[in-house]
Amino acid sequence: MHGSLFSLEVNARIPDNLRRLPELAGNLVYSWDRDLRRLFRYLDSDLYDACNGNLKLFLRRIDQHRIDQAAGDPTFLRSYHQVLSAYDGFLSRPLPADLHGCLDPQRDLIAYFCFEFGLHESLPIYSGGLGILAGDHCKAAADLAIPLVAVGLMYHQGYFEQRLDANGGQVEHYLTNDFGTLPLEQVVDADGRPLQVDVPASEGVVRLQVWQGHVGRVRLLLLDSELPENTPHFRAVTHRLYGGGTVNRIRQELVLGIGGVRVLRAMGLAPTVWHLNEGHPAFLGLERWHEFVRAGFDGDTAFELVASSTVFTTHTPVPAGHDVFEWDLVAAELGPYLDSIGLELRQLFDLGGNGDPHKLNMTALALRTSRFRNGVSRVHGGVAAAGSAYVWPDIPAPENPIDHVTNGVHLQTFLALEWVNLFDVRFSAWRSNMANADYWKCIDEISNHQFRSLRHELKSQLFVRLRERLLVQHRRNGLAETTIDRILRLIDAPQRDVLVLGFARRFATYKRATLIFSDRERLARLLNDPDRPVMLVMAGKAHPDDEPGKQLIREIYRLSMEPAFIGKVHLVENYDLALGRLLATGVDVWLNTPEYPLEASGTSGMKAAMNGVVNLSVLDGWWAEGWNGSNGWGIRPHDPSWDQGYRWHQESDDLLEILQTQVIPLYFDRREDGWATMAKASMRSIIPRFNAERMLRDYLARLYCPALRHHRELRADGGALARALTQWKRLVEARWNQVSASVVTVAPTQVEHGAPVELEVRVFLNGLAAEHVCVECLVEPDRQVAADAPLRRYAFAVSSTDEGSGSAAYRLQLTPPYSGLQRYRIRCFPNHPLLNHPFEMGRMLWL
Secondary structure (H helix, E strand, C coil): CCCCCCCCCCCCCCCHHHCCHHHHHCEHHHHCCHHHHHHHHHHCHHHHHHCCCCHHHHHHHCCHHHHHHHHCCHHHHHHHHHHHHHHHHHHCCCCCHHHCCCCCCCCCCEEEECCCECCCCCCCECCCHHHHHHHHHHHHHHHCCCCEEEEEECCCCECCEEEECCCCCEEEECCCCCHHHCCCEECECCCCCECEEEEEECCEEEEEEEEEEEECCEEEEEEECCCCCCCHHHHHHHCECCCCHHHHHHHHHHHHHHHHHHHHHHCCCCCCEEEEECCCCCCHHHHHHHHHHHCCCCHHHHHHHHHHCEEEECCCCCHHHCCEEEHHHHHHHHHHHHHHHCCCHHHHHHHCCCCCCCEEEHHHHHHHCCCEEEECCHHHHHHHHHHCHHHCCCCCHHHCCCEECCCCECHHHHCCHHHHHHHHHHCCCHHHCCCCCCHHHHHHHCCHHHHHHHHHHHHHHHHHHHHHHHHHHHHHCCCCHHHHHHHCCCCCCCCCCCEEEEEECCCCHHHCCCHHHCCHHHHHHHHCCCCCCEEEEEECCCCCCCHHHHHHHHHHHHHHCCCCCCCCEEEECCCCHHHHHHHHHHCCEEEECCCCCCCCCCCHHHHHHHCCCEEEEECCCCHHHHCCCCCEEEECCCCCCCCHHHHHHHHHHHHHHHHHHHHHHHHHCCCCCHHHHHHHHHHHHHCCCCEHHHHHHHHHHHHHHHHHHHHHHHHHHHHHHHHHHHHHHHHHHHHHHHCEEEEEECCCCCCCCCCCEEEEEEEECCCCCHHHEEEEEEEEECCCCCCCCCCEEEECEEEEEECCCCEEEEEEEECCCCCCCEEEEEEEEECCCCCCCCCCCCCCEEC
8 A cells, every 4th residue: 555644643532520530640649559540441451551551641542432431330430539539638638747847838848859750651751770769759758748849851752762682782762752641731830831941051041841740749840951942952951861972961960950940939939958869950059059149148158058958869889870070061061151140160160079170070069069968878878978088088988977868669659469459458557657667567467378379479470471571572583483482481381380580770780780690500500400490580771871781781681592591591671660560579589789889779679578579689788778687688798808800709609509508499498488488577677667758757857857957047047147157167267277286184004994084185276266176085995805886985175275375275084985905086176066067077187
């Protein structure tokens, strides 16, 4: 046939008694509300699957006859009204009573900036862990009725869809989003016209429009530069996530940070806390600085006010995760903006410097323009503190002002429907006891038989979907049907009990996807035991510019087609939220083998554990906190000071040894059902500690609420305290280098137990007030005898001042806290009651 093929979409008219269906389809609460999704599936299950759960697209394609039938179906109408009632109740729920002392929903607002948001596969503007974590943060805020607005970029092509070719090569396909099918609406001004803001840039201005999504009551604002007024270069800024090179990256960060602030102001929103989720949005501090300068504050005080209400979360210790821009590029791209706000380029580089005066580090900029900072696990908090030592050069890295809040995942999103149904019947109060560890002992009430049956059902669902995906993947690449049969032989044998190992994450070299293949003969023996069959399912994308990561994919694919591994090792293409949920609920064991200490947190293992999957992971990131010895297996990392090759060899040997001697025997030993016991321990211990509600409550208690209080204190009385603190900091910076101290009275080398000792120090203050210099004694025992005993800190008191010499005496009467040999050190540092952290100045003098 000849001629063009034209398309025409006929949209159903929504009956009046179902008029709120579009509202339900437009709120991303559907990404975790199973009853809401079930309502749409009831209308047309096949269409629901064809639309991949995109409810807005579903309503555009639904048959008129079907929706008319539903409008007169009592069963459907009853479900419809139940869903609406629950939805309206969710949107009107109040802030929990225990949070009223921290937040006032009528006054406070948290602005949460991130480069990507992974809420649901129907809104493809995410690539991986950072975005999915941001999505879970928004969902938890919706659950707790926290006043939060999220700000990001609206990518027209988002991140790529991955295809694997016949050689395992990654092929990236970019699909252009159809805005008519996305759960978004364009933001308009008071006159009903599209809201737009301008940001000065290298080619004049870049104009932005705004799209709004809803996550419960949380607003998601996405900035879009695809406007005819913009040059082609600036229209491309919001085309792709993590694409376009360094020039496009700095433009994206300019748009997100500065444009994001301007959009919030244009919409009449006044955040009281500003959260930078990674360093990408750090330019927002410049725009906020300009606002304070225009309000009459001097430049230093303006930065103090900006920082006092800014929270910064760093997510990776890997250098590639920290954007660094050259002087000439920054001058070209930000020059017009800096000129417009009156900030010198040198000032910006001083704020964003980390050693090289001609490079701007966005992490350094975020660190210096915030007062509340955190890593995303206990291990990572320490790594981030060490990596940020250049900001506080005199301070021991473990004492740097960087906290940690360990990540969590949104349980309602990632808990399999089968578990939700079981919990609703057996443990009806589970949703209101998310972080209650005692409550989750109820998991032990599930019989081992019921537990295994449910896990078997989830694995069966995994096999069905895996078969569908692998058939498409391998037939597209032209594999012979006999070869495909060999690949699927275990998946097609549902009567066989197969132990399934899962490994799914971004393919970056430090994540060591090939560690399990280090001894291939031994691995082949483990996988091919006819009495205890084992399967390994792997998935993940490499960054388009990461050639070593792509090589890992090719290597694993090649191995999966070798005779020893075919049908036992599967590499599944296009890892996304949907595939991630499938794997995290359906496999038996979750593998994670990063190079210590480079795994900042990792959240996929949390999702798996919450579904009764057992973790076998290196004790890095979250698992270093989550593992308790009975809820999975931990691979103890070797010290990074050892040779990398040696470490990798030893840790791969540990991995295979644990698989051979512990994991496989426990799974196939049915006599005592130790597997179900361990899997239940995994759920019981991980659910209350690593869910997103616990995470958000930690942010509130340790970062958001302190930031609110600190900023209000400094801003009171027209910012009088902010000005006083700034003046004091200037004085310290000018005079600290000439401050000196000496010990006047030292303790004897030997005393009886319980006897006090007197210490006296004289500090030459160089014009500083005695009360603004703190003198401390640090005492620790002999570490060969008491390796785990805590370091004790004792503060000296000012005993006298001498105006003539400009010095002060500080005394301490100390009863030594330990028996036997102990050591003490004395230090002094600037201190002020308005400092958020005692070592914020980064200045310290050791005697």
